[in-house]
Amino acid sequence: MAEKTIKVTLVKSVIGTKQSHRATVRGLGLRRLNHTVELQDTPEVRGMVNKVSYLVKCEG
Template sequence: MTDKQMMKVTLVRGLGGRLATHQACVRGLGLRRMHQVVEVEDTPATRGMVNKVSYMVKVVEETPDAPQ
């Protein structure tokens, strides 16, 4: 079974006055309010959304734990 790469995304800037497409990307990532943290799968689609709104979010990449 393969472990999926995950990343934690935090909204650090507000959505007020932003472009509608940027607001849609933030909503698509599952973020609703400031300082909310969501865990999303690390795929090219989510990477594209994060790159588009990189000035509004903070990303922490997680590495899967090695089996013991």
Template structure:
């Protein structure tokens, strides 16, 4: 049996300029750079926590 790893696509929709340093670091940790950049990540509790922390900056596709 093959287990398929679930993925999430996350898009940066708001600029992290003026936000807390830890929130900017979280954006970079998710692999997001410019506005509207999209990153495909594995669906893990750690990644979900990072997305939850900066939910006001990103959109999950």
């Protein structure tokens, strides 16, 4: 059975956000606006996405 993945895209700038939220975005592997990464669908990743949900778009 294949590993489940989700695609996360940074859709809003991190300028003016909390330092911990910037670190979370970097931890997800997102570097610049409209950058998309494919990550394993784990509770840890879901929590990170949930924390910065106002900055990212998640699909899959």
